[in-house]
Amino acid sequence: MEKIVYSKEQARELYEKMATIRYFEACIKHDSLAGEIPGFVHLYIGEEAIATGVCAALRQDDMIESTHRGHGHCIAKGADVNRMMAEIYGKETGLCQGRGGSMHIADFSIGMLGANGVVGGGYNLAAGAALANKAVLKNDKVSVVFFGDGASNRGTFHEAMNVASAWKLPVIFVNEMNCWASTTPYRATCNVENISDRAKGYHIPGVIVDGQDVFAVYEAAKAAVERARSGEGPTLIEAKTYRIEGHFVGDPELYRKKEETLKIFQDTDPLRIFRQKKILPDAECNEIEARCEEAIRKAKEYALSCSYPDAESFMKYVYVD
Amino acid sequence: MSIKTYKEATWEAMKEEMLRDPSVYAMAEDIIGNGGSMGHYIGLGQAVGDENRVLDAPISETAIVASAVGAALAGMRPVIDMRFSNCLPVCMDELTNQAAKSRYMFGGQGKVHMVVRCPDGIMKMQGAHHTDCLEAWFAHVPGLQVVIPSSPAEGKGLLKSAIRNDNPVIFFEHKTLFKMEGEVPEEEYTIPIGKARVARDGKDVSIIVYGVMVSRALEAAKVLEQEGVSAEVIDLRTVSPWDKETVLASVRKTGRVVVAHEAVRQCGFGAELSATIGEEAFASLKTPVVRIGAPFVPIPMSPHLEDMCRTLPKDIISAVKRVLS
Numbered sequence: 001m002e003k004i005v006y007s008k009e010q011a012r013e014l015y016e017k018m019a020t021i022r023y024f025e026a027c028i029k030h031d032s033l034a035g036e037i038p039g040f041v042h043l044y045i046g047e048e049a050i051a052t053g054v055c056a057a058l059r060q061d062d063m064i065e066s067t068h069r070g071h072g073h074c075i076a077k078g079a080d081v082n083r084m085m086a087e088i089y090g091k092e093t094g095l096c097q098g099r100g101g102s103m104h105i106a107d108f109s110i111g112m113l114g115a116n117g118v119v120g121g122g123y124n125l126a127a128g129a130a131l132a133n134k135a136v137l138k139n140d141k142v143s144v145v146f147f148g149d150g151a152s153n154r155g156t157f158h159e160a161m162n163v164a165s166a167w168k169l170p171v172i173f174v175n176e177m178n179c180w181a182s183t184t185p186y187r188a189t190c191n192v193e194n195i196s197d198r199a200k201g202y203h204i205p206g207v208i209v210d211g212q213d214v215f216a217v218y219e220a221a222k223a224a225v226e227r228a229r230s231g232e233g234p235t236l237i238e239a240k241t242y243r244i245e246g247h248f249v250g251d252p253e254l255y256r257k258k259e260e261t262l263k264i265f266q267d268t269d270p271l272r273i274f275r276q277k278k279i280l281p282d283a284e285c286n287e288i289e290a291r292c293e294e295a296i297r298k299a300k301e302y303a304l305s306c307s308y309p310d311a312e313s314f315m316k317y318v319y320v321d
Numbered sequence: 322m323s324i325k326t327y328k329e330a331t332w333e334a335m336k337e338e339m340l341r342d343p344s345v346y347a348m349a350e351d352i353i354g355n356g357g358s359m360g361h362y363i364g365l366g367q368a369v370g371d372e373n374r375v376l377d378a379p380i381s382e383t384a385i386v387a388s389a390v391g392a393a394l395a396g397m398r399p400v401i402d403m404r405f406s407n408c409l410p411v412c413m414d415e416l417t418n419q420a421a422k423s424r425y426m427f428g429g430q431g432k433v434h435m436v437v438r439c440p441d442g443i444m445k446m447q448g449a450h451h452t453d454c455l456e457a458w459f460a461h462v463p464g465l466q467v468v469i470p471s472s473p474a475e476g477k478g479l480l481k482s483a484i485r486n487d488n489p490v491i492f493f494e495h496k497t498l499f500k501m502e503g504e505v506p507e508e509e510y511t512i513p514i515g516k517a518r519v520a521r522d523g524k525d526v527s528i529i530v531y532g533v534m535v536s537r538a539l540e541a542a543k544v545l546e547q548e549g550v551s552a553e554v555i556d557l558r559t560v561s562p563w564d565k566e567t568v569l570a571s572v573r574k575t576g577r578v579v580v581a582h583e584a585v586r587q588c589g590f591g592a593e594l595s596a597t598i599g600e601e602a603f604a605s606l607k608t609p610v611v612r613i614g615a616p617f618v619p620i621p622m623s624p625h626l627e628d629m630c631r632t633l634p635k636d637i638i639s640a641v642k643r644v645l646s
């Protein structure tokens with residue numbers, strides 16, 4: 001593959017997206033621990049490079065299916081953090097008017113077709129969107145479905161890979177191999193070392209990429225997107241990463257040692273790895289981070305200032321009027 | 322008697338039944354890591370001296386359920402845990418075709434003795450994919466039994482019976498129940514499946530409930546008592562089979578009925594109760610049955626909207642006032 005030379009502007013955008021996710025999640029973690037967000041929240045800290053790298057290879061009209069750990073996907077696809085924050089707080093101005101919350105956040109205007117409270121719920125939706133775009137609407141949009149290592153054990157994964165391959169659908173399966181499915185280590189319930197190996201069974205390319213390196217992820221995604229757009233069909237990308245936070249905020253984490261996790265984070269933090277490449281000077285990275293921190297502070301202020309949905313609107317959207 | 326949480330009481334039920342019968346085993350996702358979604362299996366393998374009978378499963382609900390059906394047909398008594406009710410719809414074939422029908426279709430050749438534990442209900446802002454109460458779906462399926470305990474002692478006795486029972490049982494446990502404390506007998510006991518209990522005697526109105534609604538109904542009954550209303554509370558315990566005799570006896574006594582559940586009101590189990598009461602005790606009714614439940618909406622995440630989906634003591638009180646007027 002040709003070596004890509006990144007402009008400063010491209011690099012800045014990538015770093016800014018990752019930092020936005022990082023500060024967003026730090027804020028959510030804080031507020032959730034403080035009891036201000038009592039629902040279930042699952043954080044993306046440490047995995048920022050995956051959503052960022054993949055979505056950088058997409059157009060705004062491409063579509064993504066996300067997971068219960070979906071804030072990062074949503075930000076990377078271009079959602080407004082104010083309206084995301086308002087959604088997580090259950091406010092009327094939230095992306096889903098407070099009806100969805102963290103685990104069911106979506107922004108159709110930018111092709112973010114939804115987080116999912118049901119693990120493995122998104123694969124076939126992505127395949128369906130790809131089928132519509134390719135076979136019926138006859139455009140060149142692609143679909144991406146993000147999924148965890150644990151989620152690869154759902155039967156829906158295998159069904160979606162089969163139809164995507166059989167029908168040569170423009171779908172990219174992006175596995176976030178963070179080594180844990182909730183409290184269970186990946187290999188405890190699966191005998192296949194790499195999820196990308198599954199691709200062989202469906203006769204599609206399976207690629208492993210360093211999920212902590214945003215450039216590597218971007219390049220793998222770009223190749224898969226080109227393949228999908230040109231009608232050659234799906235790709236399975238396995239991005240190796242690690243779940244730094246508990247499964248959800250408040251997870252007692254009885255199953256692993258905090259020090260080990262912190263050590264892994266120090267060695268693999270995608271923001272640090274980006275800085276080590278020296279594409280941008282540290283001072284500029286610091287500036288970007290300060291900007292993101294401020295944007296998130298404002299997003300929270302915005303969310304707090306908004307009102308809850310009005311009781312009268314309660315039944316709205318159960319059906320199309 | 323001693324005070325125990327629901328979590329402790331049902332943990333004991335699991336332990337006692339596993340010690341009593343080597344064919345009982347437990348399987349769920351994350352049953353080892355944090356001891357299950359509510360920590361309700363912590364240390365179980367060790368306690369029964371056999372870690373191989375507490376099995377971690379992949380995120381493969383269809384495999385969890387169907388393997389339990391197969392294991393049951395081969396002679397085992399699996400107890401599987403779906404961690405929350407909205408995992409049930411992803412394995413409907415396994416539950417409603419395989420578990421429910423295998424015995425009947427094959428002319429009584431096999432037994433599907435398995436228990437599907439299933440935390441359900443609204444806790445706090447978990448949203449529409451984690452909060453449904455689906456008992457009516459399963460009460461509609463011949464071959465399945467549906468058990469819904471209301472307290473630590475009830476949970477223990479009913480879980481033990483569900484495990485010993487030779488039929489597939491869906492065992493719904495409201496998520497808020499796990500921390501509930503209550504008196505639990507020290508001695509060995511079981512509670513029969515299909516037998517309701519009069520949780521409180523009364524003469525003016527019958528409140529028919531199950532699961533988490535029992536404590537809410539008792540709370541409502543206390544308030545009503547201060548207002549001079551004597552409410553009887555019937556805890557159904559199991560909705561399939563359900564104890565028609567106890568319900569009808571209460572209805573004949575009071576002549577007024579409130580049926581309440583947290584599940585969506587439309588086509589909820591209350592509809593079955595209400596229809597049966599209308600068919601079989603119409604002459605005893607002084608006023609029409611009042612049936613309450615959640616509005617016909619997926620549970621929204623936003624706190625105020627979510628609150629509108631709960632069926633609380635205040636709702637029971639106003640329902641009682643409606644049947645009394």
Ligand SMILES: Cc1ncc(C[n+]2csc(CCOP(=O)(O)OP(=O)(O)O)c2C)c(N)n1
Binds near residue numbers: 119120243382
């Ligand atoms: C069908 C289904 N089964 C189980 C769950 C409970 N659950 C939520 S997240 C999760 C672990 C998911 O692990 P993985 O797919 O690896 O994603 P990660 O959380 O690591 O990002 C589980 C078991 C669920 N939400 N849906």
